Amino acid sequence: MNVIIVADHSFINGGQAKVAIESALGLAARGNRIVFFSAVGPADPRMEAAGIEVIVLGQTDVALTTSLASFGVQWLWNRPAAIRLEALLAGYDPGDSVVHVHGWAKALSPSVGPVLRATKVPVVFTMHEYYLACPNGGFYDYPVSAACHRTPLSPACIAHNCDSRSYTRKLMRVGRHALMRYTGMIGSVATVITISRLQKTVIAPYLPKRTRYYEVSNPVDAEPLGRKTEGRLGDIVFVGRISPEKGANVFAEAARIAGANVVFVGDGPQRARLEADYPEARFLGWKNPDEVKALMRSARALVFPSVWYEGQPLTVLESLAAGTPVIVSDICAGREAVEDGVNGLWFASGKPDSLAAALTRLADDGEARRMSDAAYDLFWTDPLTLDRHLDGIEDVYRRSLAYAPRPASVRAIHA
Incomplete structure (x- = not known):
């Protein structure tokens, strides 16, 4: 099938990007046609070598920018990313294509939400964090170093500074979250991949009731070295x-x-x-x-x-x-x-x-x-191998395609 992977980064800078890229490589090795769409490069060279079409917009992200003031427009509404993604998805048949969103909050912005909502191609989200529900992405109160239990965008949420830097930045996050929630991103959420049971418990109250959830563990890079031998135990x-x-x-x-x-x-x-x-x-x-x-x-x-x-x-x-x-x-x-x-x-x-x-x-x-x-x-x-991860991902893709509305001409043939 055709798989369009959407992520903020096309290089490994953390767990989210690592899973997106390793999944892309594994899916390509299984014969799927992969497009990797991202805002920030440089692209991992293994993807091009594997025949993956890589689209990098050449932008920066919230962690790399030297000026939050100049980056603010992109962070709130990255219009170039939306235009490019819309043009890309227009070329794919919803009968054999899937969009898989791994990340959007660091660089792509809520602007891709209306594009994802409008496309006929089935959309799958992997929950690496909680930006679809929480303005700061983690239900975490940085000033007091504790989990936050306030309802997102409630008066209590808006009035409280939970940001790691300043209340001004918290208010920017609130504004961006409102854009995300009310301009299309939430409406595009039909299929969600969680990587733990806890994630579903935390995020389900804030997503549409029609959302379908599938748990697919991330792959673990490890070798079976055998039990530890007798000897000194370390620190x-x-x-x-x-x-x-x-x-x-x-x-x-x-x-x-x-x-x-x-x-x-x-x-x-x-x-x-x-x-x-x-x-x-x-x-x-x-x-x-x-x-x-x-x-x-x-x-x-x-x-x-x-x-x-x-x-x-x-x-x-x-x-x-x-x-x-x-x-x-x-x-x-x-x-x-x-x-x-x-x-x-x-x-x-x-x-x-x-x-x-x-x-x-x-x-x-x-x-x-x-x-x-x-x-x-x-x-x-029962090891959490890459093949086990890919089996789970492909199963979710097939289920998403089965749920997707078919064009009228196809329905007529089967009537």
Whole structure:
């Protein structure tokens, strides 16, 4: 079939783009005709080599812009993107084509919403975050470092500053969200792919009741290395962005309470402060993927202390695949892969004392080894491979085509 993938970026700059690009490559290898439509490049060279038609608009995004004031027009309503996408979709038969939206909030803007609503080609959204429901995309209150329970666009929402930078920026997000909601994006949502059960629970109240939901796990890049051999168990590690929403400060404080040796792999706005406040912890900065895998493999446990409704943290799954148990916050979807007391532990989100108790339990070598074996065995009994991901994606495409209205001429033939 023809698949038009819509994303903000055509290069890997995070989990969302990685899944979009790896899916595109896998779908092309299965004989589908793929077009990758994005605002920001440069394009991953593997796509052109795989025969994928790549359309990059040569624009910037909200994170890369040097001036939010000059970028604001694109961020609110990216008219060039809408014009180009409309022209692209006009050339495709809705009987054998699907539009798959992975991202629009960083660069493409709500302007693509009316185009998606108007096209006859079936549209599928993957929920990497919550921008279809929440102005800041995460139901997260940055100033207080906690999940937000206000109704989007309600008076309480509009009056409260939940933005990581300023209330002015929050109001810009509110205005953009209103544009998105009332000019077509929500109306185009008929089929949604979630990557965890938590996501559907969070987002379903804000989408049309007719929406069809399918859960398709993201693929996990891992190799079956076997159970860990006997030997020294390493330190407890954190892998990711060192920032409030990731709970990095909660982990640092819990480690001090428990007297645990801990390692931070990554970087972010909290790193300098945590390094100064917690000199007993080790901070390694970002490492390449192979180094991260080796660190997770040798670790006693991975801690994933996220304090927002994270959809499906791949770090959790990669750790389990390596045979390393995971201590996970009970608010994020990472808990769905962890059986408390079996292949890891849950702790109360945002509570250093609760996390410290889990760290103390995993300090016992016998417990750590038992959970390590369970982590490895449970993951590899039913691994989340790329082929399994692609099977799920193609099934959703086929179902979307079956639901799509057929042209009158086709209905007449079958009448």
